Amino acid sequence: MATRISDAPRVGMVSLGCPKALVDSERILTRLRADGYRMSADYAGADVVVVNTCGFLDSAKEESLEAIGEAMAENGRVIVTGCMGDEAAMIRARFPDVLAVTGAHQYEQVVDAVHDAAPPSQGPFIDLIPQVLDDEGGVKLTPRHYSYLKISEGCNHSCSFCIIPQLRGKLASRRIDAVLREAEKLVAAGTRELLVISQDTSAYGVDIRHQEQSWKGRQVRAHMTDLARELGQLRTPEGTTPWVRMHYVYPYPHVDQVIPLMAEGLLTPYLDIPFQHASPGVLKAMRRPANEAKVLDRIRNWREICPDLAIRSSFVVGFPGETEDDFRYLLDWLEEAQLDRVGGFRFEPVEGATANILPGAVPEEVKEERFQRLMEATSRISTARLAAKVGRILPVIIDEVGEPDEEDGSIGATGRSQADAPEIDGQVLLRDVPADLQPGMIVDVLVEEADAHDLFGVPVSQR
Numbered sequence: 120m121a122t123r124i125s126d127a128p129r130v131g132m133v134s135l136g137c138p139k140a141l142v143d144s145e146r147i148l149t150r151l152r153a154d155g156y157r158m159s160a161d162y163a164g165a166d167v168v169v170v171n172t173c174g175f176l177d178s179a180k181e182e183s184l185e186a187i188g189e190a191m192a193e194n195g196r197v198i199v200t201g202c203m204g205d206e207a208a209m210i211r212a213r214f215p216d217v218l219a220v221t222g223a224h225q226y227e228q229v230v231d232a233v234h235d236a237a238p239p240s241q242g243p244f245i246d247l248i249p250q251v252l253d254d255e256g257g258v259k260l261t262p263r264h265y266s267y268l269k270i271s272e273g274c275n276h277s278c279s280f281c282i283i284p285q286l287r288g289k290l291a292s293r294r295i296d297a298v299l300r301e302a303e304k305l306v307a308a309g310t311r312e313l314l315v316i317s318q319d320t321s322a323y324g325v326d327i328r329h330q331e332q333s334w335k336g337r338q339v340r341a342h343m344t345d346l347a348r349e350l351g352q353l354r355t356p357e358g359t360t361p362w363v364r365m366h367y368v369y370p371y372p373h374v375d376q377v378i379p380l381m382a383e384g385l386l387t388p389y390l391d392i393p394f395q396h397a398s399p400g401v402l403k404a405m406r407r408p409a410n411e412a413k414v415l416d417r418i419r420n421w422r423e424i425c426p427d428l429a430i431r432s433s434f435v436v437g438f439p440g441e442t443e444d445d446f447r448y449l450l451d452w453l454e455e456a457q458l459d460r461v462g463g464f465r466f467e468p469v470e471g472a473t474a475n476i477l478p479g480a481v482p483e484e485v486k487e488e489r490f491q492r493l494m495e496a497t498s499r500i501s502t503a504r505l506a507a508k509v510g511r512i513l514p515v516i517i518d519e520v521g522e523p524d525e526e527d528g529s530i531g532a533t534g535r536s537q538a539d540a541p542e543i544d545g546q547v548l549l550r551d552v553p554a555d556l557q558p559g560m561i562v563d564v565l566v567e568e569a570d571a572h573d574l575f576g577v578p579v580s581q582r
């Protein structure tokens with residue numbers, strides 16, 4: 120008698136929060152797939168739903184609770200994981216029927232909870248139906264042409280508004296050879312853009328004393344500059360240089376050493392530096408790392424070495440004790456710094472953060488008014504910086520290609536310039552692209568127009 124193989128159980132995943140949480144979700148799904156599970160794109164088809172939550176801000180917590188509520192209503196068999204896992208009692212009080220609550224990076228517990236909820240019915244080798252996998256058999260939630268490369272977890276700082284060190288623990292860096300091996304495999308498998316992420320990329324390796332490993336016959340340290348140099352040596356199977364973008368960089372002195380690599384075209388000329396404020400008083404109250412007065416000189420110097428350097432940052436307005444003078448200082452600083460991309464936030468107390476007990480709470484209407492002024496100023500700066508790109512030819516990585524127009528058959532596409540990280544920055548909207556254009560290709564684009572966030576153009580050649 121033939122062995123009857125029942126259908127593999129299906130897991131739904133709702134992934135909230137930052138790119139780091141997305142990487143966690145990918146890891147969980149990779150493990151589950153190795154155990155024979157399949158993914159479900161909707162609630163109805165899932166035997167169990169994992170909700171990977173974000174608990175950083177109260178608004179993010181609310182969004183996570185809403186997502187749990189939706190998964191409970193639509194499916195009813197729900198496992199909660201991620202940053203809000205620390206608040207199991209609160210989650211259970213609101214949703215007594217959730218199957219399990221586990222914390223961030225507790226992959227084993229999530230996988231065990233899934234096994235309990237929907238036992239695996241077959242071995243991984245029986246399931247022949249293809250899934251979206253990378254070449255290592257990993258499940259990818261990002262498109263194949265870009266991938267996040269997580270170099271460390273946790274953080275050694277104690278910024279007063281942040282509870283990440285409590286949630287995720289102290290800095291724990293990965294070995295440099297493991298990071299480089301992963302990067303190399305991703306590029307061999309089709310990744311054309313690597314996004315280096317961590318809580319503090321500049322501090323990479325501090326916890327392991329910048330331990331050296333042998334890599335391709337060279338000794339390389341677990342240090343941001345060695346990492347940048349080695350990532351700059353990667354080549355795609357076609358022999359081109361993949362884009363490598365550095366996120367969450369603090370302006371420690373050694374950052375100066377990666378700028379020449381950007382000028383040489385080995386690293387993408389892009390730095391994501393979460394400055395959060397500029398006024399020395401507010402930065403001190405925030406207890407920010409690398410808070411030094413000469414940052415504007417450094418930025419000027421970086422741009423002299425690499426004129427195309429794009430800097431993205433985020434800023435908080437209405438931090439306790441922020442005066443009108445502090446806020447004006449920030450606006451003046453931004454005029455000088457001419458950052459390319461800026462995200463603005465109104466200060467929100469986070470449960471457990473020391474900033475909550477600081478004196479000088481800023482009234483909500485003042486926060487709102489400052490937020491609007493910040494957005495107006497940064498949008499004006501961004502408009503001018505993007506307008507200066509009109510007429511230039513820039514490399515653009517393609518994210519999506521549209522269908523031919525019903526009337527004239529023309530095809531449009533969306534992509535990003537080197538100044539645009541996926542999901543957080545702007546886009547380049549292309550007209551009249553060749554029919555064989557594919558996501559992940561890098562094309563030279565003549566920029567024809569610009570607005571406050573995006574560029575518009577037409578391809579002139581394919582690289």
Ligand code: SF4
Nearest residue numbers: 274276278281283318
């Ligand atoms: S550097 Fe500050 S804001 Fe960033 S994770 Fe560490 S404590 Fe939080």
